[in-house]
Amino acid sequence: MxxxxxxxxxxxxxxxxxxxxxxxxxxxxxxxxxxxxxxxxxxxNPEQLLAAGYSACFQAALGIVSKRQEISLSPDTQVSTELELHENGDAYDFKIHITVSGSDVEGEQLQHLLDETLKVCPITRATQNAELSVSAG
Missing domain, CATH: 2.20.25.10 (N-terminal domain of TfIIb)
Incomplete structure (x- = not known):
């Protein structure tokens, strides 16, 4: 890779x-x-930074997927991310909700684009099975 x-x-x-x-x-x-x-x-705060990065990343991935599928997206298309921080015992978890608005693509075609974008977006992929290393410098 x-x-x-x-x-x-x-x-x-x-x-x-x-x-x-x-x-x-x-x-x-x-x-x-x-x-x-x-x-x-x-x-x-980190949560705002991650939400902003996720919105930008998903927007870019949506653009790539729509071009691959030869679907024209409106320049008014917006991606908003709501990121919630939840306590989970001694740890913390995120719940993330992505909203795509302003698109002229609708219904099944839009849902297909969103499903494919979830497969392509690196932040979505990273939150599933990320390879992570942590070290002391």
Missing amino acids: PKLYTAHATAYGAAGEKVATDDSRIDLPLSLPVELGGEGGEGT
Whole structure:
């Protein structure tokens, strides 16, 4: 499997004070939401970042699948992701809901596109059986 691209990001601070990419395109303060016991603050949080990334990734995959199937999507097509954080014993899980709107494709044809996009989207695939390594640097 040939590697196409590698993204690098680092979170800083014991409490997660900032996240940045190595090319500085993302350099954001982090804040723990009030719902999770934090002060709220001006920053974003990992859940928002993942929801944004998932929306963008799914939108791109939807575009690829529609081109492969020679289906023209409206430029008004939008992908929204709602990501819920749930406590599961001593761990945490996500529940994710994706909504596609503004598309001129409907019914069975749209459902087929969405089903195929779920198979192609790397974030969807990564959340199923991701190869993961963790190490101390």
